[in-house]
Amino acid sequence: MTEQPETPAILRAIRSNLGLTQEQLAERLGVSFATVNRWEGGTAKPQKAARDAIAALAREAGVDGVDAAPGRVPRRRRDPGAATPFTKPMEQMLWDAACSIRGEKDAAKFKDYLLPLLFLKRLSDVFDDEVNRLAEDYGDRATALEIAEGDHSLLRFYLPPEARWAVINGREPFEWPPKERPRDIGEHLTMAVRAVVKHNPSLSGVIDVVDFAAERSGERDINPAKLSDVVETFSNPRYRLGLADVQPDFLGRAYEYLLRKFAEGSGQSAGEFFTPTEVGFLMARILRPRPGQECHDYACGSAGLLLKLHLVARELDPTSKVPLKLSGQELQAESYAIARMNAIIHGMEVDLQRGDTMINPKFRTDDGRIRTYDLVVANPMWNQPFSTDIFANDPFDRFRPAGGITTGKGDWAWLQHTLACLNENGRAAVVLDTGAVTRGSGSKNEDKERNIRKWFVEQDLIEGVVLLPDNLFYNTTAAGIIVVLNKRKAEARKGKIVLLNASRHFKKGRPKNYLPEEDIRPLADMFNKGEPVEGELAVLTREQAAEADYNLIPSKWVGNSPETETADIGGLITQLRALSDEDAKLTARLAALLQPLLAEGD
Numbered sequence: 001m002t003e004q005p006e007t008p009a010i011l012r013a014i015r016s017n018l019g020l021t022q023e024q025l026a027e028r029l030g031v032s033f034a035t036v037n038r039w040e041g042g043t044a045k046p047q048k049a050a051r052d053a054i055a056a057l058a059r060e061a062g063v064d065g066v067d068a069a070p071g072r073v074p075r076r077r078r079d080p081g082a083a084t085p086f087t088k089p090m091e092q093m094l095w096d097a098a099c100s101i102r103g104e105k106d107a108a109k110f111k112d113y114l115l116p117l118l119f120l121k122r123l124s125d126v127f128d129d130e131v132n133r134l135a136e137d138y139g140d141r142a143t144a145l146e147i148a149e150g151d152h153s154l155l156r157f158y159l160p161p162e163a164r165w166a167v168i169n170g171r172e173p174f175e176w177p178p179k180e181r182p183r184d185i186g187e188h189l190t191m192a193v194r195a196v197v198k199h200n201p202s203l204s205g206v207i208d209v210v211d212f213a214a215e216r217s218g219e220r221d222i223n224p225a226k227l228s229d230v231v232e233t234f235s236n237p238r239y240r241l242g243l244a245d246v247q248p249d250f251l252g253r254a255y256e257y258l259l260r261k262f263a264e265g266s267g268q269s270a271g272e273f274f275t276p277t278e279v280g281f282l283m284a285r286i287l288r289p290r291p292g293q294e295c296h297d298y299a300c301g302s303a304g305l306l307l308k309l310h311l312v313a314r315e316l317d318p319t320s321k322v323p324l325k326l327s328g329q330e331l332q333a334e335s336y337a338i339a340r341m342n343a344i345i346h347g348m349e350v351d352l353q354r355g356d357t358m359i360n361p362k363f364r365t366d367d368g369r370i371r372t373y374d375l376v377v378a379n380p381m382w383n384q385p386f387s388t389d390i391f392a393n394d395p396f397d398r399f400r401p402a403g404g405i406t407t408g409k410g411d412w413a414w415l416q417h418t419l420a421c422l423n424e425n426g427r428a429a430v431v432l433d434t435g436a437v438t439r440g441s442g443s444k445n446e447d448k449e450r451n452i453r454k455w456f457v458e459q460d461l462i463e464g465v466v467l468l469p470d471n472l473f474y475n476t477t478a479a480g481i482i483v484v485l486n487k488r489k490a491e492a493r494k495g496k497i498v499l500l501n502a503s504r505h506f507k508k509g510r511p512k513n514y515l516p517e518e519d520i521r522p523l524a525d526m527f528n529k530g531e532p533v534e535g536e537l538a539v540l541t542r543e544q545a546a547e548a549d550y551n552l553i554p555s556k557w558v559g560n561s562p563e564t565e566t567a568d569i570g571g572l573i574t575q576l577r578a579l580s581d582e583d584a585k586l587t588a589r590l591a592a593l594l595q596p597l598l599a600e601g602d
Helices: 007-018 022-029 033-041 048-061 088-100 107-138 141-150 185-199 224-234 250-261 277-287 304-316 333-345 388-392 411-420 448-458 517-529 542-547 569-601
Strands: 294-297 325-330 350-354 373-378 422-433 462-467 480-486 496-501 537-541
Touching (some): 007 022, 007 033, 007 048, 022 048, 107 141, 107 224, 107 250, 107 333, 277 480, 277 517, 294 304, 333 350, 373 411, 411 448, 411 480, 448 542, 462 517, 496 542, 537 542
Parallel strands (some): 294 373, 325 350, 373 422, 462 496
16 A cells, blocks of 8 residues: 655645645634644644545545545535634623633632633543544544553543543533542532642643632632633534634633623733734744744743744744744743744644733843843833833843833833844834824924834934734724834945724624724735835835934825715805705605604694
């Protein structure tokens, strides 16, 4: 029998023969982009139904050496996540869970319990997927489970029986040792996550961060009955979290979703900002990461932007065995834990540190200077107030030599820190409020932000600015911008700034708008090409920037709205009078029609 080619080789051959991207191939196969990325990278294997679909598509593409898979090829199920960047089933699951615990005091604290529970559900669903994959090789699930029990290395993470979701929700029995039987679901979950950590030490401090049975003053922090309702909600078959069921950074999106639904103010005041998935992919495609590059996010949140760099790098060079070197720093404990979860889920090696980047950047060289990178991505807190003492007495000298010390809002301080993180060839993409590129321009008074912006322009460090649509971000309806820095521009780009107005590239969503997936690649290509496009992209010279007093908002230079219809005032008044006359006639006619009814009532 002829030896079958490996799945990664088949997928690459299909894409080559049909001219498909990984995203387009995912659409054809009815799975998510992340799933195809893992298959092609060799970090996961498709199950039988998916292998059948791959075999059918390989035959269509004329890929040699792939035999017909046995049995009928099932009809492809369209994965809604492949078409849009949202994970609606998961968000509905979280909302149902939130509804089940309404009325509890400190309801917002429940997010601290829901996320580890969500992660445990993910681990359990992936465990089931991997056991089912083994069952295809060994004949049946019982045999596969017995083999997995004897060799935990066959699985990403081994889950002991008491931690498997079917046992947690009571669908499958489990014989507890007499002295260890939990009294309720809270004790069961705490014992389950501790058992998971015992078998998987890398999950310590990630999944066991809360005690589901914790008490204060003799009462449970979380009502066991309410917790059972949440477990039951998560058990709905519609809300599966397996390998092919959810999109990249679903945990980060879940966290921000919970912050918004619980209306917890600390999510905004503490700077917990989630970058929409499609914005992260746009940033990654603009930067085009290459194998082996060192990449950093100094305000990494859930590590979503690093994840996008990881996925895009693998798509751009799927045969490379050299991964990106990723690192990130995060202040918030919850976001830091989620970042670790994300790295684990996606098999990424990420050096993560906790701390306040502005005051105490953790990534330094042996001689105490800030470490530099090939690529930097970040979405720091917008308009964050800082004490000027931080800037005036900075031990790393990030601010004075780079345009001076800012006051009030910290947007340009973050860009100054970004610059300090770039090596001699470095590029960066940073999400900020639109005011970062307009404040102070046109003012007769001295403005420190404008002066820093001027310094960056004069040093030819700004590669471009992208204006995003309104209402993309969970924590605000305002538009944002992506500021792209480049310390070594190509010769043709020197002395120029690319201004891309992407504000009209959105689709309405509930409650948030989103960048359509089909627009992300063209927008990135347009930016990287850097040639003027009517109504979308302008290329500004440094002289033009100076004439505009360093106002770099793209909408000033590129049309922000469709062509406006114009008419003379006299004509409009005539139309108004005609409409008023028509309204009076319709009102009189309606009154005449209703008069007989009034008479009958008398």
